[in-house]
Amino acid sequence: MIEVNEVCRTFRAPGGGVVQALDAVSLTIRQGELLAVVGASGSGKSTLLFTVGGLSAPTTGRVVIDGHSVYDLDQGQRAALRRTSVGFVFQTFNLVPYLTTLENVMLPSLLAGRTRAEAEATAVRLLERLGLAARLRHRPAQLSVGERQRAGIARSLVNAPGVILADEPTGNLDPESAAQVMRLFHQLNEEGQTIVIVTHDLDLAEQAPRVVRLRSGVIAEDRPGLRRLAS
Amino acid sequence: MWMILRGGLRRRWPEHLLTATVIAAVVAGLGALRATSAAAEAEVHDIAHRLGRNMLLLPADVAPVDFHAQRYRGGLPDTAPGRIRASPAGQHVQSMEARLYGNLEVRGSSVIVVGQDAGWPVLPAGRVPAVAGSAAARALGLQAGGALDLGGLQVSVLEVADHPPDGLDTALFMPVAAAQQVLGRPGELSAIRLAGCWCSVDVKTLGAQIEAALPGSRAITVASVLQAQQGTVEVVRRYGTALHLLAAALVAALVAGLAVSGARRRARELGLLAAIGLPPDRLAGLLVLEYALVGLAGGLAGWLGGAPVARWLVGAAASAVPNPSFTLVLGAAALSAVAAAIPALRAAALDPAVALRETAA
Numbered sequence: 001m002i003e004v005n006e007v008c009r010t011f012r013a014p015g016g017g018v019v020q021a022l023d024a025v026s027l028t029i030r031q032g033e034l035l036a037v038v039g040a041s042g043s044g045k046s047t048l049l050f051t052v053g054g055l056s057a058p059t060t061g062r063v064v065i066d067g068h069s070v071y072d073l074d075q076g077q078r079a080a081l082r083r084t085s086v087g088f089v090f091q092t093f094n095l096v097p098y099l100t101t102l103e104n105v106m107l108p109s110l111l112a113g114r115t116r117a118e119a120e121a122t123a124v125r126l127l128e129r130l131g132l133a134a135r136l137r138h139r140p141a142q143l144s145v146g147e148r149q150r151a152g153i154a155r156s157l158v159n160a161p162g163v164i165l166a167d168e169p170t171g172n173l174d175p176e177s178a179a180q181v182m183r184l185f186h187q188l189n190e191e192g193q194t195i196v197i198v199t200h201d202l203d204l205a206e207q208a209p210r211v212v213r214l215r216s217g218v219i220a221e222d223r224p225g226l227r228r229l230a231s
Numbered sequence: 232m233w234m235i236l237r238g239g240l241r242r243r244w245p246e247h248l249l250t251a252t253v254i255a256a257v258v259a260g261l262g263a264l265r266a267t268s269a270a271a272e273a274e275v276h277d278i279a280h281r282l283g284r285n286m287l288l289l290p291a292d293v294a295p296v297d298f299h300a301q302r303y304r305g306g307l308p309d310t311a312p313g314r315i316r317a318s319p320a321g322q323h324v325q326s327m328e329a330r331l332y333g334n335l336e337v338r339g340s341s342v343i344v345v346g347q348d349a350g351w352p353v354l355p356a357g358r359v360p361a362v363a364g365s366a367a368a369r370a371l372g373l374q375a376g377g378a379l380d381l382g383g384l385q386v387s388v389l390e391v392a393d394h395p396p397d398g399l400d401t402a403l404f405m406p407v408a409a410a411q412q413v414l415g416r417p418g419e420l421s422a423i424r425l426a427g428c429w430c431s432v433d434v435k436t437l438g439a440q441i442e443a444a445l446p447g448s449r450a451i452t453v454a455s456v457l458q459a460q461q462g463t464v465e466v467v468r469r470y471g472t473a474l475h476l477l478a479a480a481l482v483a484a485l486v487a488g489l490a491v492s493g494a495r496r497r498a499r500e501l502g503l504l505a506a507i508g509l510p511p512d513r514l515a516g517l518l519v520l521e522y523a524l525v526g527l528a529g530g531l532a533g534w535l536g537g538a539p540v541a542r543w544l545v546g547a548a549a550s551a552v553p554n555p556s557f558t559l560v561l562g563a564a565a566l567s568a569v570a571a572a573i574p575a576l577r578a579a580a581l582d583p584a585v586a587l588r589e590t591a592a
Binding site for chain 2: 047056075090092096098107108111155
C-alpha cells in the first residue's frame with residue numbers, strides 16, 4: 001500500500017518566484033489497484049508520480065510505501081526501495097540505447113544483485129510474454145515505438161515491484177500500440193499488480209477503475225472510471 | 232555494471248579515443264623526458280666515477296690550456312711523488328704516474344719526448360728503450376727494432392704505436408731518466424697523474440692538501456666540470472617538474488571537461504539508472520571508473536610509445552635509455568579518476584526526476 005500524506009512540492013521558477021506543483025496532496029493507493037491520474041499540462045501529475053516513486057523529495061509531507069517512509073530513508077536505502085518496490089514506465093521509454101532489449105530488461109535485476117543467469121531467465125520470460133521474443137538482441141533503435149514501450153514495461157516488471165508507476169506511457173504511441181499497452185496494464189492489474197498511470201488521454205484514463213484528477217497541484221476529483229476496457 | 236561500462240565506453244569511443252590519445256602523448260612525452268634525463272644523469276655519474284678517480288698535477292705556472300696544447304714548460308721536482316706519498320693526502324692516492332714532456336727537433340722534425348716510467352725492459356750496452364708514435368715514426372723514418380741517436384743517447388725503438396697514450400702520435404715515449412737526459416732537464420717532471428678512489432673525500436680539499444705538500448704545483452680536478460654538468464641536470468629536473476605539473480593540469484582539465492559534457496549528454500541515461508535503483512555513489516563510481524580506464528589505456532599506450540621516443544631522442548646512447556617509469560601509467564589513470572570525480576559526483580547528485588523530465592521535454 002502507498003500512502004501520500006499532505007504532500008507539497010514547490011519549484012523555483014527559472015525567472016524567479018516559486019511554482020507550487022503539489023499542494024497538500026493526500027492519496028491512498030491500495031494493493032492491486034489501477035489508478036489513472038489525469039490533469040492538464042502543469043497540473044502536477046508527473047511530479048506526483050516521481051514523488052510517489054522516491055525520485056523527487058516533497059517540500060513537505062510524507063510518502064509511505066509498504067510501511068517505509070520513503071524520504072526518511074537515506075539515498076542508498078531509497079535506491080534499494082526503487083529497485084525492489086517500484087517499477088517506472090516512461091513516455092519516452094528511456095531504454096539505454098547501447099544495450100540490447102534483453103540487457104535493458106535485465107538491468108534492474110542485475111542492480112538488485114541477481115546473477116546474470118537469473119536476470120536473463122526472468123527477462124527472457126517477460127519479453128516472451130510481452131511478444132518480444134524475436135527482439136531480444138535488438139537495440140532500442142531497431143524496435144518500433146510500441147515494442148520499445150513493451151520493453152520498458154518488461155523492465156519495470158523484472159524485479160516484481162509492488163507498484164508500477166507509468167508516466168504518459170501511451171504519449172508517444174500510435175492508437176493501436178496505445179490500446180495494446182493499456183490492455184497489457186489491465187492484464188497485469190487483473191493479476192494483482194498495483195499500477196499508477198499518469199495520462200492526459202481521458203479516454204484511456206476512464207478505462208481505469210479509479211481516476212484522480214489534479215488541478216493546479218490539488219486533487220480536484222477522485223472517482224471510479226466511467227468506462228472499463230472491453231477486453 | 233560491466234554492461235553499462237562497456238556500452239558507455241563503446242558508445243562514446245571518439246571522445247574516449249581523443250582523451251586517451253592526448254594522455255598517451257603526454258605520458259610518452261614525460262616518459263621520454265624522464266628517460267633521457269635519467270640517461271643524462273647516468274652519464275654524468277659515469278663521468279664523475281671515471282674522471283673523479285684522476286687528478287692532474289702541473290707546475291703552477293703552466294696553464295692547463297698550454298699543457299693540453301702540447302706547449303710544455305716549467306717543471307716539478309722528480310721528488311714530488313715521494314713527497315705526495317708522505318703527505319696526509321697520500322693515503323688517498325692509489326697510483327701516481329710521473330711524466331716529463333718536452334718538445335724536441337729531431338732530424339728536422341718536431342717531436343714530443345715523453346718520459347714515463349712504465350716497466351721498460353733493460354737493454355744491453357746502455358741502450359734506451361722507446362716506443363714511437365706512428366706520426367713520429369713516419370717523420371723520423373723509424374720502425375720497430377730501429378735505432379736513433381738523441382744527443383748521444385742510443386735509443387732503440389721497441390714498437391711503433393698506432394694508438395699511443397693520450398693520442399700523442401708525434402711522441403717518443405721513453406723512461407723518465409732518459410727523457411730528462413735527452414731534454415736536458417735533470418730532476419724535472421712536467422706532470423703527475425694521480426689516481427685513487429676519492430669518492431668519499433672532498434676532491435677540492437684533497438687537491439689543496441697536495442698543493443700544500445708540493446709548493447709550486449697546481450692540482451687540476453674534474454670537480455668544477457662535474458659541478459657545471461650537475462647544475463645542468465638540476466635545471467632539467469626543475470623544468471621537468473614544472474612540465475609534469477603542466478601536463479597533469481592539461482590532462483585533468485581535458486578529462487574534467489569531457490566528464491562534464493559527457494554527464495550533460497547522458498543526463499537521461501543517468502537519470503534512468505538512478506530511477507531503476509542505482510545508488511548515487513555507484514553511479515559516480517561508474518563514471519569515475521570509465522575515465523580511469525580511459526586514462527589507463529592512454530597511459531599504457533604512452534608508456535609503450537615512450538621508450539622508442541626516448542631512444543630516438545637520445546640516438547646513439549640508446550642502450551643507456553631506461554624504460555619510462557610505470558608510475559606514469561598509474562598516475563594517468565589516477566589523475567583521470569580524480570579529474571572525473573567532481574563532475575561524476577555532481578552528475579550523480581542531480582535530481583533524476585528533473586533529468587528525466589528535462590530530457591523528455
